[in-house]
Amino acid sequence: MTAHLKMNESQPPVLDEMAQGVIGTPTPRRDGPLKVTGQATYAAEVGDGTEAVGMLVRATIAKGRVTSIDETATLALPGVLTIITDERMLRNPAQGGANEAPVQGPRDVAYFGQPIALVVAETFEHARHAAQNISVTYEILPDAITDFLDGDAPIERPAAKQIEQGDIESAMRDAAFSVDATYTTPSQNSAAMEPHASIAWWDGEKVTLHSSLQMLKFNRNELADSLGIDPENVRVLAPYVGGGFGSKLGLAPEAVAAALAAKELGRPVRVVMTRPQVFETTMRRSATHQRLRLAANEQGELTAIGHDALVSNLPGEAFSEPVALATHFLYAGKNRSYSHQIARVNLTCAGSMRAPGEAVGMLALENAMDELAHDAGIDPVELRLRNIPEDHPEKDKKFSSHCLADCLTTGAKRFGWEKRNPTPGAVREGEWLIGVGMSSAARGNILHEAKARVILHSDATVSVETDMTDIGTGTYTILAQIAGEMLGLPLDRIEVKLGDTDFPPAAGSGGSWGAGSTGSAVFLACQTLRSEIADLLGTDPAELTIKDGSIISGNVQHELAQLLTRDLSAIGHIEPGKTSDEVEQATFGAHFAEVAVNAVTGETRVRRMLGVFSAGRILNMQTARSQCHGGMIFGIGSALTEELVHDLRDGHIVNHNLAEYHVPVNLDVPQIDAVFLEERDSWANPMQSKGVGELGISGAGAAITNAIFNATGVRVRDYPATLDKVLKGLPEM
Amino acid sequence: MKSFEYARAETRLDATTDARNGAAIIAGGTNLLDLMKLEVMTPQSIVDINRLDLGTIDVTEEGGLRIGALVTNSDLAGHSTVKRDYEVLSRALLAGASAQLRNKATTGGNLLQRTRCGYFYDTAMPCNKRAPGTGCQAKEGFNRSLAVLGTSEHCIASHPSDMAVAMMALNAIVEVEGHDGTSRQIALNDLYCLPGTTPDIETTLQPGDLITAVRLPKPVEASQIYRKVRDRSSYAFALVSIAALVKVEDGKISTAALAFGGLAPKPWRNSEIEAELMGKAPSNALFDRAADILLTDAQGYGENDFKIPLARRTLKAVLSTLTEVSQ
């Protein structure tokens, strides 16, 4: 039985009427014990020892063509089995939701580090040695572009993203206060703990790929299309994923290479990327160059907003960092101007990384707001409160729910914002300059089509099955909570099976839509099962109260396990509808940060952070909070340390390891508090929840750089705010 | 990784003999194995010295310490005498790497760890240190962490160790056993070479030499500081670091020993700075003169230009803390 819902209208608060009491409650991740005891097997760990091992070979030029590879010499090396140079190998990883093969053909080189071959050997060490020493000759093309700010880079301007409303120029001229500033953010990498890894094996015409991926229904089609086979013959498994952050939305080069090699050798082949390969050949976040213009009247009410963005990607890639996403709806202001330019460069492919758009766009926007507040002498919280729009400021649309004001005021109160000294550089403790800063947070909410099967077994246990992934976010746990709440069963009676394309196709993990989309499919299936239970009792589903497997209906108690004589099964199917278009759905928040900046060295240490968020119904307070903590920690990295360094002479990434690509370490992360406001969004989905995975990062880094300004008077507009940039503005000693 | 032979040394002679025949000595392996995986170093064989009796810390006849080459960074940092009398060393060790690495890293290995220059680590790049004669790709490239003192046009790599900087300020002596079984002592300052025209030659050790211990002279009475400036709070190499022992008597500086990390191809010591400070009343002007002496010959290469003002400021802050002169 399939329960189908297209989200065309607002939904009632069904979950609030349930009795089990597990939804929303802080519940630890059920995969946690498996992970810390090593029982959760990652892609690199599966297999029985019979597999051959592949290693990708990297291009060592920025642009050109492989003219020859000395296969004879490489095949003569110990342990080497074969060299794959098949034209079907991926040159670029697939963008999220590509659903078809990404750019293929390893012979044409478009960036330094691109895979050009796969060496397969008996062991990892043999394969690595051979890949490192393989002799390759190239025809080098001289016109590689590695600097996206270089005037020579070909520029594209997608028409739909060049937007003018009103007249920003005259608004800027007439403004009582205005800001016109340029910000830059560097390339970044998700740096997920688990490197990209795949193992592939064939059974006749059928291939199974066990990999580390986020969106299996698309990945299956991407693999089928890359190999030129029917998707029916492809099964993709990804039960455990050690972090993705967008870098595993689409298929990466190692997956197709493993499948090709396994076919050729007639045995399973495992390909695991080394850490440098993860940096060189999986998605980077594009560097950005952003010009922000803000105009305001005497009261600090915005009269104009302008956001001009320049980003980069490889030629032909459809994705471009959507920098201004939040700028469109966050603040009021009549005159609005946007431009979006894509520089075509020969650098590692750019794609989605946690909160594409907001993560970098809000750094600039929220810094500019801070600059405006300072210039106008208005408190930064107050400035934002004065500019919250009633409806979408650019479209004729209402917000589905909007709690930014509440986030700002609640946050200011909890943080002790009123104690802030607005004069930069005024608070000092010994060598340390102390400052506080804040920013808004906003992230659009998305629903995607998803299906899930729920089986209510006759012993009143439940199985949930979908090809959804849990990339460390808590999906296993919240799906159990949804089923438990709807069917009135404790969590230990619910089994959740994920990460297998043999199960009904879900929405995948990405864009913060995973829980809302796939969770809704589980919800719908459970709603159908409730109807079936009601039918068995000859009553109306609204009359049922189920808790711990006991049903109360019309003052009579029944035991679910006794009532059921056979397994009941239903598939839930959610589809986005009119509510995605007719109302504006977004999550909101407010970040507050306190920093200490060393007056001698310019080193910044974050002392505390607070985020107050509204994201509809919170499905699991603990995993939601963890998600926001993680996002805020990403914010620390973006603000202070993270930068993928390209050598502009050839585009290669110089710091392609975790010793030199600086993600925050424990000591960089202070006490972080993440608080959620009570909210329901009836337009979002039948659970009235919204996404949280990317809200925490949106704006977080700006709160830190704004705090650096408050601490020192130094405005760093070139991210990350490493000590050398702060140092320049510090007084002589 | 290239295939290699593995041998475990039962005696020092095993180790020095194998090393003389081209084997790489492996202690904690935290640097050597990384370099071997990347094929930056491709020894035909390695000799494992971990079973040798080089793991003790003993008081010497002169009242100093003899630290066995295999004493781990964690054990050395936590040793009660080190914490009490050589605080600068304990602090330098704890400022380095991570707890897991310090549990494996040894005294000898730490001294001989190699630069973190990104081009040195990438075999697709030219690098005079790794592949003599190919050029220095860092000079006009990403050199944020590299040296501003003691460089040459052939190499601008910096030495990454924190421990060695503190040992340099403590006048440490390295005890070495050669393949013929004779033992000799090398002042730490003389262990390292500047790159000149041969950046591939980093030390004055000869093939077959085994570091057996590091000797610290008897402790000096002075206030001690190790200050490390870095890009994140932990688990990052020094951009600038200073190991300092200073004593003020009757308003004048009576003891001064300073060594610098992150600035040069070796832990850097310049006796002229100490000579300038000795016997003088601490003042901001004096500290500036000390910084002038340190940095007269400093040369930035673009990305690392900031190290020059950073070193000045850090030195002044360290000196003012140790002499309690406020800025």
Ligand SMILES: Cc1cc2nc3c(=O)[nH]c(=O)nc-3n(C[C@H](O)[C@H](O)[C@H](O)COP(=O)(O)OP(=O)(O)OC[C@H]3O[C@@H](n4cnc5c(N)ncnc54)[C@H](O)[C@@H]3O)c2cc1C
């Ligand atoms: C991610 C990361 C971060 C780090 N951060 C820091 C940091 O912040 N500060 C810092 O100071 N260090 C840092 N380190 C480096 C670390 O301190 C060194 O790797 C370690 O000290 C090396 O010691 P080992 O015993 O493991 O040496 P090995 O790797 O075993 O050997 C290193 C070298 O020394 C030689 N060798 C070893 N012992 C002897 C001996 N007795 N006689 C002769 N030759 C010998 C070996 O042949 C080899 O060439 C970091 C390392 C990593 C991987």
Ligand code: SF4
């Ligand atoms: S600085 Fe030295 S180690 Fe770095 S590339 Fe130049 S020669 Fe090689």
